[in-house]
Amino acid sequence: MTALKEQPTSGATSGTTSSPAGPRRPRNRRKAAATGTWNAVALFVAAVLGFPIFWMLITSVKTSSDINRLVPLFWPHHFTWSGFAGVLTDPIFRDDLLNSLVITLSTVLISIVVGFFGAMAIARFRFAGRKVFIVAVLIVQMIPLTALTIPMSLLLDSAHLKNTLFGVIIVYLMFTMPFTVWTLRTFIANIPRELDEAALIDGCTRWQVFYKIILPLVGPGLVATGVYGWVLAWNEFVIANTLLLDNTKQTLMVYLLQFQSSPTHGADYGGLMAAATLTALPVVVLFVIFQSRISAGLTAGAVKG
Amino acid sequence: MKRTVLGVTALAATMAVAVSGCSSSGSGGGSGNSQLSTDGKGKNITVWLQSDAKTGWPAVVSQATSRFEKATGAKVNVQWQQWSNYTTKLDSTFAGSSGIPDVVELGNTQTASYIEAGAFTDLSADKSKFENSSSWLTGLAESGTSPDGKLQAVPYYAGSRVVIYRKDIWNAAGVTAAPKTLDELNADLDKVKAANSSDKNFSAFYMPGKYWYAAMSLVYGAGGKIAEQKSGKWLGALSSKEAQAGLAEWQKIATDYSVGGATSDESTQDAQMAQGHIAAIAGNGWEVGAVTAPKTGNPSLASKLSTFPFPGTAAGKYTPSFLGGSDLAVPTKAKNAGLGAQWIKYYTDTTSQTQLAKFAIPNTTSLLSVYEKQSQTNQSTGEAAKNTWFVPNTPNWANVESGNVLQNMLESIATKKSTIAAATKTADDQLGKILNGTN
Amino acid sequence: MTATGSSLPPTLTRRRGGSLRRGGNVPYLLITPALIVLALVVVWPLVKVILLSLQEQQSSKRALFSNGGTTPWVGLRNFVDALTSRTFWTVLERTLIFTAVNVALTLVFGIAIAVLLNRVSKWARVILTAVLLFVWAVPATVSTQIYAWLFNNQFGVVNYVLDKLPGVHMQGHDWFADPTQGLAVITLVVVWGAIPLLAISLHAGITQIPQDVLEAARCDGAGAWATFRHIVLPFLRPLLVILTTLSVIWDFGVFHQIWFMRNGHPEPGYQTLGIFMYSQGVSSSRYNTGATLAVLMILALLLVMVVYVRQLFKIGDAE
Missing domain, CATH: 3.40.190.10 (Periplasmic binding protein-like II)
Structure with a gap:
């Protein structure tokens, strides 16, 4: 999204920007050279950060005897797709993928909607209890989740929500929503209030101001927090493992456990890495889909004060 | 030497079965009442097994289950578990009142702490009805018995x-x-x-x-x-x-x-x-x-x-x-405790354990020879299983x-x-x- | 955000001016859903944690399985026990150092990469963002396993490559024999996993900076560093404060990376508060002790963050 959208500041590629190119033209050549250097730096950073990912990917197609070699194999001798095949043909993987999607999508959508309202309140309004609300949201973030496992379990038990996807979604809101409130507050605060006011004077309703002005402008923030919530909910393990009792209800994180060693079989690292790759892919795909939607509604001109 | 030892234990086992055949005509010997139930029409029981069985010996589970279902009319719902974080899952489940399984598998070093907390049904009255209970591997049997001698968990399989x-x-x-x-x-x-x-x-x-x-x-x-x-x-x-x-x-x-x-x-x-x-x-x-x-x-x-x-x-x-291994127990809060105990009976009987012996050390010395025949490795591990130690048996x-x-x-x-x-x-x-x- | 000097272009100052509206019922309506969620999932469990911390830790799980049963109330004795143990203070100290190092590194690299994202051509941004996303998407359990391989003493790529350097003998070097080195490797995993969130959010923040402000600065002849210090950084400050706050909270309670790097058996030298609380309280089913440590963790965090909390209020008030 934002990360991928056209940037006026990035000189060399600024063909689509709305800002007049006039004052910058004389510096373009030097800028292009600088951009080239920065591109090289970016590639280097990507290579360093990406190396563990590369290692995960090649491990997922290595045969077991090529993993953990004394002389590390940077490219497998033999490719094996049995890890991927095993995971993709496993009906439990498909069940768990669906469960993970339901839990994660619901968590993200609810926390974005609920968090956005909360963020609007503290970014745009003054009201009694505002500070209490801010601190409460902060403290919630500090509670170590592992300590809450038993109390949460008892709570859902008495509400008859244990062993349900909905129960887990509620628990996940606890750690995705506060972050959403906090981050969106900042993004909303950065939007000039004059924009809302001008729109109100132009005859927009409050709802239209929200929908037509604020929502598109916090797009990058929405995506950043959305992906954040997605990643947290998608990767959570302790709560999912404790509260979801049936195999048909468990999530992908619980699924990954089966590749570890147990008292009667060894660890299947190729399978684990294949499953982990397949678990990580949805986040990347999601992000790519979102970016095209969001950047369409986000024009550089609208951000100008 | 080995043969004699096994011969003696096998004889002891037959005698134990014979004795129990006499005494079990009533409501079961020992303290308390029999827990076993065969009245399962229209009922479902939930069994938590570690996925070792799923990858290693799924057929053993399904044959025991189908015999159980035929005898009781109940349906069995096996939920595969993972060892990682398992005690937290057990704790939170036993602390609540919903979703409690009728049978759970536990590692034999974990069992004592749950027995002490009263988490399991006392199966002492039915001990004699569990086949081979007189020749259970000592290490496993001890881990499933409370300090005052009550049977609370049934030996499942072992490893050495x-x-x-x-x-x-x-x-x-x-x-x-x-x-x-x-x-x-x-x-x-x-x-x-x-x-x-x-x-x-x-x-x-x-x-x-x-x-x-x-x-x-x-x-x-x-x-x-x-x-x-x-x-x-x-x-x-x-x-x-x-x-x-x-x-x-x-x-x-x-x-x-x-x-x-x-x-x-x-x-x-x-x-x-x-x-x-x-x-x-x-x-x-x-x-x-x-x-x-x-x-x-x-x-x-x-x-x-x-x-x-x-x-x-x-x-x-x-x-x-x-002597590492697993036990099977019936949670105190289980809805169908009697049927759970009955399922354990089928899953640990001679038929089931003879099949299991192809993959792991069975729960009884009487079937060790079946296990040892499978491979050279099994011969060594079977031999090793005769001289074992166990952790201090305390909660x-x-x-x-x-x-x-x-x-x-x-x-x-x-x-x-x-x-x-x-x-x-x-x-x-x-x-x-x-x-x-x-x- | 109050750092709006007179040298700044009018748009920026104007934006920052003015005070919050009073909205009557509107703000309350807006926070109601959030309050419901908080009340639903936080208040009761939090109360339960506090209650647990005030009850005696018995060696048996019996009380747990019989709904609290007859566990005696012991007031603050659990807290006294925890606070008088030397281990607790050692662990706390280690946690504070670990947190400081991790947060500092995360911030430096996060900001640097956010700025970098803003500087490069579109194709380079796409590549770097894709890598960041992949890094973000990999579960901590899996990334820790990958790093454990990379730093394995016998089969690790890191030792293999370092050993190739002239004059360096790293073959067989065990990174985890010395907890300081081991925690350094774990820091790498934690920072690596945290960079994407900071880089992507901060870059999103940078894109909100009005272009004319940057243009004006450039026309005034401001260099890259001056632009960054006087325009970009002040603009990002509210976001930075929040991301720092959250990084402190996460790194203070870090669990998965240490737990899985030590394969579930963290040695005493690897115990930070998150690990200590888990192994003393949760995995050994001593939930009263665990609850006590959890409450202490929250209190310690609040103390650490007093400065930040005040900062947050300032930001809130200024806008």
Whole structure:
């Protein structure tokens, strides 16, 4: 999204920007050279950060005897797709993928909607209890989740929500929503209030101001927090493992456990890495889909004060 | 020798069955009432089994289930579990009132703490109705019995550890017969080590620094123990002369013959052995399969591996092996406790256990011969299963494991950060506190 | 955000001016859903944690399975026990150092990469963002396993590559024998996993900076560093304060990376508060002790963050 959208500041590629190119033209050549250097730096950073990912990917197609070699194999001798095949043909993987999607999508959508309202309140309004609300949201973030496992379990038990996807979604809101409130507050605060006011004077309703002005402008923030919530909910393990009792209800994180060693079989690292790759892919795909939607509604001109 | 022992136990087993046949005509002997129920029309029971059964012996589960379903009319719903984080899952489930399974599988070192907390149904009155209950492996049976002698968990299966070694590497070094004593083992390892001195990563015997099952075996083999109870109080016993001697032997293996594992545990030793720079490990029987399976190891080693029971201080006296294993229990809060107990009865009867014996050590000595016939490895592990040790059977033991008391002690011995005397002293202090519940 | 000097272009100052509206019922309506969620999932469990911390830790799980049963109330004794143990203070100290190092590194690299994203051509941004996303998407359990391989003493790529350097002998070096080195490797995993969130959010923040402000600065002849210090950084400050706050909270309670790097058996030298609480309280089913440590963790965090909390209020008030 934002990360991928056209940037006026990035000189060399600024063909689509709305800002007049006039004052910058004389510096373009030097800028292009600088951009080239920065591109090289970016590639280097990507290579360093990406190396563990590369290692995960090649491990997922290595045969077991090529993993953990004394002389590390940077490219497998033999490719094996049995890890991927095993995971993709496993009906439990498909069940768990669906469960993970339901839990994660619901968590993200609810926390974005609920968090956005909360963020609007503290970014745009003054009201009694505002500070209490801010601190409460902060403290919630500090509670170590592992300590809450038993109390949460008892709570859902008495509400008859244990062993349900909905129960887990509620628990996940606890750690995705506060972050959403906090981050969106900042993004909303950065939007000039004059924009809302001008729109109100132009005859927009409050709802239209929200929908037509604020929502598109916090797009990058929405995506950043959305992906954040997605990643947290998608990767959570302790709560999912404790509260979801049936195999048909468990999530992908619980699924990954089966590749570890147990008292009667060894660890299947190729399978684990294949499953982990397949678990990580949805986040990347999601992000790519979102970016095209969001950047369409986000024009550089609208951000100008 | 072996045959006679088995013959006697088998005879005892038949007698036990015969006796129980007489006494069970009423409502069952012993204390309390029989829990077993066959009235399952329209009912569903939930069974929590570890996924070991799913990958290892799913057919054993399904045959027991179908016989159970035919006899009772109930339907069985098996939910596969993972060991990771399992006690937290059990705790939170037993603390609540919904979703409680009718049968759970537990590791035999975890069982005591749940028995003590009253989490399981007392099955004492039905003990005689569980087939082979008189010949259950002692280590497993004890773990499922409360201190006052009540049967609360039924033995399921066991595992024992042996030496898994590379015949080809040992033969090349001039060692052709399995060592009979620890001294012979050391001498053989010296030869294997010398023959491979050019390989800097070579381990004649790979012994990870946190491998407490192996280290404690040597402690018990030297006549020591982890802890002992004196007038109702637990005392750590690792600093005793015998225990320290056992640890000295362990340290010799871990530092002289083992390379690179001082801060690791045993969970990766099979994958490492598959890489070819390890000539021996101490492992469970199934680990032979892990070293050679295409998914987890290297199939080309299949013909090169062999096993022998861990030798002891004198010939004919093996170093005792840790008897790991699983128990099955019926939670107190289970809705269909009677049917749960009935399912356990089918799953642990002779028919089921005879099939299970192809994959793991069955719960009864009477079926050990079936197990041993399967392979050379099973023969060694079956042999090892006859001389075993078990952790102090107290509810607080689970906290010794979760507190990593033994692992931390061993790592400091393997890395030589502290002396055996100092490390065992620290560990004994911690053991005393934890086992007496005063930490 | 109050750092709006007179040198700044009018748009920026104007934006920052003015005070919050009073909205009557509107703000309350807006926070109601959030309050419901908080009340639903936080208040009761939090109360339960506090209650647990005031009850005696018994060696048996019996009380747990019989709904609290007859566990005696012991007031603050659990807290006294925890606070008088030397281990607790050692662990706390280690946690504070670990947190400081991790947060500092995360911030430095996060900001640097966010700025970098803003500087490069579109194709380079796409590549770097894709890598960041992949990093973000990998579960901590799996990434820890990958790093454990990379830093393995015998089979690790890191030792292999370092050993190739002239004059360096790293073959067989055990990174985890010394907890300081081991925690350094774990820091790498934690920072690596945290960079994407910071880089992507901060870059999103940078894109909100009005272009004319940057243009004006450039026309005034401001260099890259001056632009960054006087325009970009002040603009990002509210976001930075929040991301720092959250990083402190996460790194203070870090669990998965240490737990899985030590394969579930963290040695004493690897115990940070998150690990300590889990192994003393949760995995050993000593939930009263665990609850006590959890409450202490929250209190310690609040103390650490007093400065930040005040900062947050300032930001709130200024806008």
